[in-house]
Amino acid sequence: MLPQEQTPRQRIVALISGTLRSARQLAELVGIPERQVEDHLTHIVRSLSRDRAKRFVLEPSECRDCGYGFRNRTRLTTPSRCPRCRSEAIAPPRYGIDLRTEQP
DSSP, X not given: OOOTTSOHHHHHHHHHBTSOEEHXXXXXXXXXXXXXXXXXXXXXXXXXXXXXXXXXXXEOOEETTTOOBOTTOOOSSOOSSOTTTOOOOEEOOEEXXXXXXXXX
């Protein structure tokens, strides 16, 4: 388990480093509402943009009915419905942090 001395944002960064998790999973693990997780993620994205050693990874949402992928979506929240089939069965996006590797 993660130490309670860390802020929620620090715990989220630790939980998504090297893996992908949804906002709901993070909310359960950190013990805060899902909307707060999404707010923290926007700040994490901003702070990681200045860190050359790490990179924020967003696995986009996908429609469970027709398979439409929300690839060009920049918002971190789950879309309400699919633009192709109008289904509301949308898989939530997953977030992660990867270490950047230097290319020779």
